Amino acid sequence: MRILIAMMKHETNTFSPVVTDWARFQDWGAFMGADVVKTYKDTAMPIAAYIKIARELGAEIVTPLATEAMPSGKVTKEAYEYMAGLITDAAKDVDIALLDLHGAMVAEHVFDGEGTLLARLRAMRPDLPIAVTLDLHCNLTQAMVDNCTALIGYKTYPHVDMYQVAEQVGRIVVAAVQGKLEPVMAWGHPALLSQTLRQGTDDEPMKTLIAMARDAERNSDVLAATVFGGFPLADMPDAGTSAIIVTDGDMALAQAERDAILEEAWRRREEFVYQPEPLQEAVGRAKLMTNGPVMLLDHADNCGSGANQDVMTVIAEVLRQDLDDVVVGAVWDPVAVQAMQRAGVGNTITLKLGGKTDMAAIGLKGAPLEITGTVKVLTDGRWIVRGPMYTGVSVNMGPSAVLDTGHMQIVVVSRHHEPWDRGVFTSVGIQPEHHRYILLKSRIHYRAGFGDLPTATVTLDGDGVTTSDNSRLTFEHVRRPIFPLDLINEP
Numbered sequence: 471m472r473i474l475i476a477m478m479k480h481e482t483n484t485f486s487p488v489v490t491d492w493a494r495f496q497d498w499g500a501f502m503g504a505d506v507v508k509t510y511k512d513t514a515m516p517i518a519a520y521i522k523i524a525r526e527l528g529a530e531i532v533t534p535l536a537t538e539a540m541p542s543g544k545v546t547k548e549a550y551e552y553m554a555g556l557i558t559d560a561a562k563d564v565d566i567a568l569l570d571l572h573g574a575m576v577a578e579h580v581f582d583g584e585g586t587l588l589a590r591l592r593a594m595r596p597d598l599p600i601a602v603t604l605d606l607h608c609n610l611t612q613a614m615v616d617n618c619t620a621l622i623g624y625k626t627y628p629h630v631d632m633y634q635v636a637e638q639v640g641r642i643v644v645a646a647v648q649g650k651l652e653p654v655m656a657w658g659h660p661a662l663l664s665q666t667l668r669q670g671t672d673d674e675p676m677k678t679l680i681a682m683a684r685d686a687e688r689n690s691d692v693l694a695a696t697v698f699g700g701f702p703l704a705d706m707p708d709a710g711t712s713a714i715i716v717t718d719g720d721m722a723l724a725q726a727e728r729d730a731i732l733e734e735a736w737r738r739r740e741e742f743v744y745q746p747e748p749l750q751e752a753v754g755r756a757k758l759m760t761n762g763p764v765m766l767l768d769h770a771d772n773c774g775s776g777a778n779q780d781v782m783t784v785i786a787e788v789l790r791q792d793l794d795d796v797v798v799g800a801v802w803d804p805v806a807v808q809a810m811q812r813a814g815v816g817n818t819i820t821l822k823l824g825g826k827t828d829m830a831a832i833g834l835k836g837a838p839l840e841i842t843g844t845v846k847v848l849t850d851g852r853w854i855v856r857g858p859m860y861t862g863v864s865v866n867m868g869p870s871a872v873l874d875t876g877h878m879q880i881v882v883v884s885r886h887h888e889p890w891d892r893g894v895f896t897s898v899g900i901q902p903e904h905h906r907y908i909l910l911k912s913r914i915h916y917r918a919g920f921g922d923l924p925t926a927t928v929t930l931d932g933d934g935v936t937t938s939d940n941s942r943l944t945f946e947h948v949r950r951p952i953f954p955l956d957l958i959n960e961p
């Protein structure tokens with residue numbers, strides 16, 4: 471038996487000005503052939519579970535591609551066709567395909583990157599059993615559902631169950647191949663464009679919806695039940711919340727469980743809308759919290775959802791109000807890192823930090839912040855994740871440095887990396903738990919590595935293309951009407 475195992479992932483923020491080409495995939499990681507197994511077999515990634523299943527079956531493993539890029543703008547046509555071509559070429563003579571996809575990949579020429587890939591596979595190999603894992607931020611489409619045998623999404627945000635869901639869906643498809651069960655799927659998506667900042671699975675309303683999915687799976691006829699928060703910043707027709715239920719041949723059961731989850735999601739639609747707080751007031755409130763560590767979230771500039779990690783609005787306000795003992799993870803500015811390398815450790819430098827990117831989609835001109843500090847640390851930015859998300863995966867933040875202003879230590883990196891693991895700090899010699907304020911360019915994923923640390927968390931509404939202020943975004947492609955862009959009362 472030959473089993474194809476592949477990963478092709480990108481969460482596309484169509485408001486980002488950053489072009490996602492093949493080089494950007496290579497920056498985060500692009501592997502082929504034997505390197506795929508070597509790189510991922512001992513990690514917590516879906517692909518590791520697929521490798522385990524294939525080995526148990528004694529199958530030959532075919533690994534044309536395993537790649538992922540940090541979220542950013544549309545994937546170039548060239549990169550998309552190259553990656554999709556590697557997978558479809560390899561699928562010509564395999565018996566099963568186990569795929570690790572995201573579900574919110576938009577390319578220059580296709581809205582539905584995953585559905586397009588799956589449709590091509592299905593057209594070429596109508597009987598090929600295909601298992602698919604998708605991110606909780608997947609924008610599910612008819613093409614994805616129509617062109618695979620079974621699909622499943624993560625039940626956690628932060629995503630700490632990637633391995634488990636891959637093992638679940640992989641075993642469903644293997645059992646189907648062995649004639650032990652017959653997967654059927656029912657899916658749906660109400661007119662609900664929920665905001666990412668309101669999708670944490672430890673918070674309501676996702677907590678209840680995920681509990682409903684887990685309850686559904688207690689019925690042995692329900693093989694997999696998934697609720698997708700969706701990714702509103704990929705402006706494509708199917709963006710938004712959805713659910714899909716896989717049962718063993720029982721379509722009525724799949725539909726009933728789907729309806730129950732989606733009715734609850736719609737009933738609680740208001741809870742998926744983020745309630746803002748003026749930045750000055752929020753920072754002022756944080757300043758009164760002296761029992762740290764207090765988590766400060768610069769959520770509008772979170773590169774883990776496609777922002778550019780170099781907007782200085784929040785950092786400037788925290789400096790202006792003079793909060794003391796702040797560590798910042800992290801600002802993307804390769805030019806500043808080079809300047810700090812030239813200055814050398816221990817020397818004082820004045821920098822125009824960040825603000826290198828114009829963001830036409832939100833009418834923002836890049837505005838660097840002039841800042842003086844001491845170069846405290848210089849590193850190559852390489853470390854391995856030891857926390858619960860992406861466990862075992864090698865990270866490369868590029869040449870990195872720490873600028874110490876006396877009140878604030880800022881980690882500056884050369885490649886985008888969302889701070890979901892403490893390695894962002896510990897790799898540059900900072901122990902975050904020993905500081906009063908931890909300012910992160912993150913939204914929810916920080917909870918994976920830092921969740922047990924803060925005495926309080928304050929979300930700070932700055933600028934950037936992961937803003938939770940819908941009035942700053944011009945949606946052109948998502949189906950309308952949709953809540954909350956349109957204040958409708960029918961799903």
Ligand SMILES: [Zn+2]
Pocket residue numbers: 605606607629
């Ligand atoms: Zn996600």
